[in-house]
Amino acid sequence: MAEARQALQLTTGTKRLAEAVRAARINSAQRTDIVVDIREADRARLEIFAEALQPISDAVPPEDDLFEFNLTGGTQPRFWIDGTAQVLMARDRRTYRFVRDTRLGRVTLAESSDPHVLVERVTDYVAERIVERDKALAVNDAGSGRGLSEPRLVPPPTALAEPLRLMPRPRSTDLVIALSWLLIGIVAGAGALLVLASLRGTPIV
Structure with a gap:
């Protein structure tokens, strides 16, 4: 009798545990369904935003790798x-939130429940990014020397290309030089005679 009662208690306890596990699984499935529903609702609202932004994304050239315009799950x-x-949905699942990740953390650029308001803010952001990129490219081009005119080679003056030529001296200059050397010779000869006479003791008349 005691053994039957103990077996009944074990069976009852096992049944209760199985029911509790089954109930926990059901609750988990329901929570998962809620999360899936919320996720799908957020995705549907972001698709509405993407459709409103479509003219802006189409205006950007496809080869421009600065922007993505991509909806991810x-x-x-x-x-x-x-x-x-x-752009993502806020906690109330109705407000669009435009954020940007920076080194100091996430910064909220705009919030609104109207997707068209976010489209205007995103359009301004895209324009600002394009201007920043163009300025950076202009600075890089200036630093590398691109876009400047090629230096022109200036030919050397013709006077430097020809050998130097001495101007002919006038004849009067030659005559003056000859007379100068003659006077120098006379003075030197007279001086030599005076020195020789003084050495020999011969009086000079």
């Missing part, structure tokens, strides 16, 4: 503008 759906800026 995951735990929290996001619409990426570029590598750091994105």
Whole structure:
């Protein structure tokens, strides 16, 4: 009798545990469904935003790798503008939030429940990014020397290309030089005679 009662208690306890596990699984499935529903709702609202932004994304050339314009899923759906800026839904699931990731953390650029208001803010952001990129390219071009005119080679003056020529001296200059050397010779000869006479003791008349 005691053994039957103990077996009944074990069976009852096992049944209660199985029911508790089944109830926990049901609750987990319901929570998962809620999360999936919320995720799908966020994605649907972001698709509405993407349709409103379509003219802006079409205006950007496809080969421009600065922007992405891509809707991603995951735990929290996001619409990426570029590598750091994105649009996602706030906690109330009705407000669009335009944020940007920086080195100091995430910065909120705009919030609104109207997707068209976010489209205007994103349009301004795209224009600012294009202007910043163009300025950076202009600075790089100036630093590398691109866009400047090629230096022109200036030919050397013709006077330097020809050998130097001495101007002919006038004849009067030659005559003056000859007379100067003659006077120098006379003076030197007279001086030599005076020295020789003084050495010999011969008086000079």
